[in-house]
Amino acid sequence: MGNNQFTHLQVASGYSFKYGTSQPHQLVERAAQYGMSALALTDRNGMPGAIRFSKACEEFGITPILGVNLSFIQKRYRVTLLAQKGKLSSLYRLLSAVNMDNKENVLTLDLLKRFSCYSRDVLVMHGPESALANAIIARKNNEALSIFNSTKELFADQVIECVSQLARSESKYSTTNAARLFGFAQSNSIDALLTNAVRMLNPSDAPVADVLDASRKLVLISDKTIDRVNAEAYLKSASDMQALADEIAVAAGARDGRALLRTTQDWATRAGLSPRQDVGIGGIHLPEPIVLGAANHEQLASQLQQRCESQLANKYRANLIQTATSRLAEELATIRHLGFESYFLTVTNIAQSAKAKGIRVAARGSGAGSIVCYLLGISGVEPLSKGLLMERFCSVLRNSLPDIDIDVESARRLEIYDDVFSAYGDDDWSRPNNQSRCATVSMVETYRARSAIRDVGSALGITPTEIDLLAKNLPHIRSKNIGRAVETIPELKRLNLNTPMITAAIALATKLDGLPRHLAMHPCAIALSDLQLQDFAPIEQNPGGYPMLQFDKDDVEDIGLLKLDVLGVRMQSAISYTLAEIARTEEKSVDIDTIPFDDKATFDLVKSTRTLGLFQVESPGQRELVGKFAPDSFNDLIIGISLFRPGPVKGDMISPFLETRQGFQTRPFIHADLEEILKETEGVVVFHEQVIKIISTVTGCSLAEADEKRRDLGSREGQQEVCDWFYSLGLARGYPQKVVDRVWQILRDFASFGFCKAHAAAFALPTYQSGWLKTHYTAAFIAGLLTHDPGMYPKRLIVDEARQWGIAIAPVDVNESDSTYRVERTTELTQEPYVAPNTKSSGQTLSLPDARGYAIRMSLADVRGISIQEVENIIAGRPYLDLADFVYRANVSAPTTEALVNIGAFDKLNGVSKTGINRRDLYIHLAELQKVTTKAKQVSAAQLTFELKPTSVEKLGLPDVTAEEQLQNELDTLGTEVTSHVLAPYVEFLNSIGVKKSAQLIQERSGASVLVVGVKVALQTPPIRTGQRVMFLTIDDGFGCNDLTFFQDSQAQYAHVIRSSTLILARGVVRKTGPRGISLRATGAWDLNEAFNRWLAKAN
Amino acid sequence: MAIFEQMFEYSDLEPTALTGADGVVAHEGIPIEFFYKGRAFHVHSLLTKWKETNPWWKQVGSSQGLPEVEEKIFWRVEAAPVGTVNTFEIEFNEATKTWQVRPTSRGK
Incomplete structure (x- = not known):
């Protein structure tokens, strides 16, 4: 060799949680600056940084080497495994086997033997933390040899890893010890190489390392607890490493360190990986045709076509079938070109299997723009009538996979996970060749201001109260911004933050910025793939119970897996509940997904601004907006949702829209060609789709290219390029300068504020559906809201809202109430429902719901302190004859029973209003009953019925509970008033x-x-x-x-x-x-x- | 382990070797000569070398912000006062099978 090359083969980044002090790309950049041609990443216990590292290597022109440092045979001994060129999959699968076997990440001998088909492809380095090194240092050479030989056949190759961090002679990381290891290697003809057991980028990172160690071990930094002796564990230059090689070799009696360096370079060559071929960056992996019931890709494509075409007649009327058919053909051609059939069919199958179980599923996002999604039933929004574009979602110019998210009933979300895993997973991890095609996705939690201050504060020994004070007053910011926050935020300025200890803590916390702390499971993402899933990603067991990729969403996109977000949305649960209540009480089955989109009464409700409970339009700001612009159609709802966001508000897009809409100003005319595009939003550019169409119309480019240009507008350089391109094409096509100027101004100003119309349409669908339900089945809908609590308002307000429509509120009753809110019929007289008064400006009366004759029965579940078991017990023991019967049989705790008495749950039962007995009488009676019951429990149960007959309720002549006390009881116990309003x-x-x-x-x-x-x-x-x-x-x-x-x-x-x-x-x-x-x-x-x-x- | 004899001859040293404040002379960062209790010593062999950093956490409080990380290098050497190591000539007579010892200067 002799060309001054050195490759670091043992490097820990911040993805060795609470151990490494730098980000992978920083290490790569430094290696590049040193002129190194390769670099390894060997994080501890896992490989979550692998993709980021490989991408950075590609960027800097360095060959990546990947490995993992983990416990070997016993927990206290560690080795480092390296992937051989072309065999990264074996390392990943071996690591997955370890992770799925035990939580401590120990590669046991048993695991090694069972998975030897993988380990035989893997290289192993025995460094200072290994059992081998331990034996050598203890001068137990025979034991050392036997350790080495026992695993020889199970690995592709083994090497002794010499490390000197210039520690004192007694330490593991001294030159003396390194020399011993090297000497042993030489005497026994075993290979030895040199690393620096890197965990830092610079020596000055040492305090960060100390804080991480202290935080990991939950101790104070002190002489006794510190792991480090010096700051040598950083990424050193080749010449520094060569000098170390010489020192170690000479100390072992050799002439120089050339043999060490040569072996290191040999191994670096064997372990060098290709980011594309080995790591899989830029690849795409979708479930194979056979998983979807097709023999090959051709069949898969025709399956997709057939499933879409079969729905055309169902979903489109005769006058639109022609357009729909040709649009479908276009989209299928795009999908075919990209080879994404499996993507659409996989998502469809997941959605359909959920629907088959009665779980509500609705796609959100740009997928609503695709007619394929609509025909397959993934999206409920018809794209043609709303001018939605496939290109916004998926185009031939973008060969990364599109993104589909589905909203499902929150209460049943995990059932979908279970479904996916039983269809695409394989839960036998005890043998090689696990056939899983799916896993959940991880999410890296990083240090931010609060967590950084807490860990630093504890490590430095700052008092908990001071730490708390500082941490609580720090907003949720990046820790690198703490310094600035301290200077600008008034609450922080008041605290005395100038002590040396605090300033040191803040300085340290700033350095922790962005460092990973912990690998958590992403709350809603699932990844699906072909059988090569585990060849390109290691898996670990997550406490949530599902196998999880060690990679996050961005990594998953980089290696081309299908990622589906399954979001639990309470509104869908509320809608589902409403439909069930309607079926139960009206014996009618409503198919909410096929209601007409032009129901006048629904829009009247929206226009009245009484939109509490309506997904997306119930906030005060939204109510003001709908009050101003009075949406009349589904498209109007889409516009309303798109406009009420910080961007359009700040960009002053709402006022021009409203003023034109209300007739106070005329719509600006730019050019005839753009009229169609801008008509629906009164000349204001609101949607991404409009931007795309404008660009395409003026320049003549395809919609797909126009979408690319739209994305480019997001960056400053991009804007400049698009500007030049736009002008040259627009003018060439004959548009006057003034027009091109004006259009460009609009694009530049508003492109960044636009919203994807398909997204908005997907949101507008449940908005409309909830509005329709509130209009036509008000009581059932509000019962759904109360049960699932999906919105932003407290229950008492929803209860109030029910009364506005003439619905009676039936109080909690031990014989009638359920575990959820139920609809009942009633003859009770209620207040007149809200009628929107006719106003001069609106000029019309709105027809609003009148739900008199209905009541909502309060639920047992909302009684404060009641347990699920108690609710079930009460329901199981019905009917109760009286309070005494309840006390004996219901199996409910004393405090809960008292609470029930206080809110009148026994009033009807004990005939409170009829017999003149009041609640206080009941309360006293309860106390007596409880005495008797306690006594009874001391005597045998058999005697109960004879000797301890309950007394009957007596009218004691006490004054009844006052209205105020009643109200207070209700508020305390139920969180809402029932009998009267708090005012x-x-x-x-x-x-x-x-x-x-x-x-x-x-x-x-x-x-x-x-x-x-x-x-x-x-x-x-x-x-x-x-x-x-x-x-x-x-x-x-x-x-x-x-x-x-x-x-x-x-x-x-x-x-x-x-x-x-x-x-x-x-x-x-x-x-x-x-x-x-x-x-x-x-x-x-x-x-x-x-x-x-x-x-x-x-x-x- | 007479590394230094292998590495260079004292007489070849140029006067550019550094002199430390405590009277240590170093060449390329390696100590080769020093004064101790008024006597000059030559370093004959390097036993070991190691590095340590300061306990920065103990220094928090003496100034604002994070204390600097300071490094110290430690050398363990065998050294003898200048002039106490002598050069001898040892002669073996093949014919008479006898040894003879006489002091000499280094040069020849």
Whole structure:
């Protein structure tokens, strides 16, 4: 050799959790700077950094070498395995076998023998931590030899790894010990090589290493606990390593270190990998045709075609079939070109098997733009009528796999996982050749400001209170930004952060930025592949119970696996529950996926802004928006969802849209060719699809190319390139300069704010569906909301909302209530349902739900402190004759029974209103019963029935529970009022000072100053255009919600009230913003109780 | 383990060898001569060398920010005062099978 080359074969990055101090690409970059031609990554216990490392190597022109350092035979001894060129799959599979066998990652002799078909392809280095080295140092040469020989046949090759970190002679990492190992190797004709057991990039990283060690071992940094003696474990240059080789060799009696260096280079050559061939970067792996029931690829393609075509007649009316057919042909051609048939069919099968179990499935994302997805039933949105594009989702110009996410009922999400694993997995990990084609995906948790400060603080011995104070006041920022945060955030400035200890801690925490801490399972991603899954990714057992790739989402994309996100969405559970309730109570089966999209009543509900419970449009900001622009169609919903995001808000896209829509300004005309594209959004560019179509129309390029250009607009260099290209083509095609200028301005300004219409359409679908259900089956829908709690509002508000539509609230009853909220019929008289008053500006009455005659029965599950078992017991023991019967038979704890008495769960049973017995009587009776029962448990059960007959309830003549106490009990026990609204005690006061009900505000003039009242429901500070802080307060008064906006001027005086009070009296100026849009600019806020007490005092 | 004799002759040394503050003379970072209790010593062999870093965590508090990582190199050597190692000529007479010893200078 002799050309001054050295390759580091033992290198730990930050993916050796809480051990390595640098990122893989930093190590690669340094090796490149040194002029090294190859570098190894041999993290401890796993290989999660492998893909990132290999990509960095490719970028810097270095050959990657991959390996893993793990426990061998016994936990306390470690060796390093290296993959041979062309045989990385064997290393991965061996590592997976170890991971799936035991949590401590020990490669036992038994595992080695069972999986020798893999280990025989793998190289092993016995370094200072190995049993072999231990025996040599202890001068037990015979034992050393026998250790070496015992595993000779089980590996491709073995080598002794000499390391000197210039530690003192007694240490494992001294030159003396390295020389001993080298000497032994020489005497026994065994190969020996040199590494530096690297864990740092620079010597100055030493304190970081110490903090990581201390944090891993949960100790304080001190002389006793520190692992390090010096800072030599860094990536040294070739000449430094050559000098070390000489020192070690000479100390062992040889002339120089040339033999060591030569062997090191030999092994580096044997272990050099190709990022593309070996590591699999840039590859694509989809489930094979045979898994999907086709003999070969041809058959698979025709299966896809046939399944799509068979649905054309179902889903398209005669007038659209022609267009649909040709669109389908285009998409199938694209899919064929890319070879992605398996992708679509796999996702379809997963969705269909879920639906077959009755689980609701809805695709989200750009997949909604594909007609193939629509015909296969993956997406419920029809793409042609909405101008959605396949190219946005999947195009021949982008040969990475498209991304499909599916929303499913949150409660049943794991059933889908189980399904996928039983169809595509193989749970026998005890033998080679596991046939798994699926696994979950990992997610690397990294150090951020709070976690960094905590670990550093503990390691340095800063008191827990100080650490807490600092950590809690740090926002969720990157730890490298701590320094700046300390200088700018007022809460932090107040703390005394200038002590040397704290400044040192902050400096250290900053250095921890972005270092991996832990490998967790991604909450919703599943990866699928062909049988080569485990050839290109190692697997480990995750505590969640599913086999997990050690790679994360980005890595999975780099090696081309099919990644599916299965998101649990509570709204889908709520919809599913609603449908079940409808079936139960109306004996009608509603197919929510086939309802017409033009139901006027549904849009009336949306226009009324009474959208609580409607997925995506229930926030105060959204309610204001729909109030302003009064959506009339499904497409309008899509536009509304796309507009209400920080981008369009900041970019001032909403006002021009609304003003044109409401007729206050005319739509700007740019060019006839663009009219069709911009018509639906009144000339404002809202959707990615519009950007794509505009680019394609003006330049004449294909839609696929236009999408590429759209993506390029995202970077500054990209913008410049696209600009030049756009101008040259646009002008060449004859568009006037002014037009090209104007269009370019629009593209440049708005391309980054646009939203994918397919995404929005996918969101709009459950919005519309929930709206339709709320309109036509209000009680069942609200029962679903209460049971699954999917939205942003507390239950008491949903209960209020039910009353608005005339629904009665049936209290908790031990004989009637279930574990969920149930719909009942009732003859109870309820309040008149909300009727949106006719306003001059809207000019029309809206038809809104009238759900009188229905009641929602409160659920047992929401009783505070009740356990699932108790709920089941109560239901199992029904019917109960009276309180005594319940106490004896229901098997429910005393506190729960008391709570039930307090909220009136026994009222009906014991005939409370009829017989003049009141709750206090019941309460006393319960106490007596409990005494008797306790006594009974002390006596034999057989005697119970004869001697301990329960007393009957006596009318004791005590005053009944007051309305206030009743209310308080309900709030405490159920978290919501049932019998009366929490504002009920203040009604007289409120009427006397002229407080307006929320439902009446729409009748007020613009500019009028009104008083409103309510329970605080939400307080938000969303971003607005000018950058000033605005506070949105939502309060509920039992008749609806009042949304108050506090601008800068009113915040100072009233901020403390709106932050701390629950019952708020507020004053504001009415502003009409649209047909039903009401907004109140707040001019005052007071705590209701205080105001009430002052009024009382004055009255007396 | 007379490494130094292999490496270079003292007389060949140029005056550019560094002199340390404590009177240590080093060549290419390796100590070769030093003064100890007023006497000059020559280093004859290197036994071992190692490195240590400072316990930075003990130094937190003396200044702001993170203390620097400082390295120290340690050498364990065999050395003898200059002039105490002498050169001798030892003669063996093949005919009479006898030995003779006389001191001499290094040069020849």
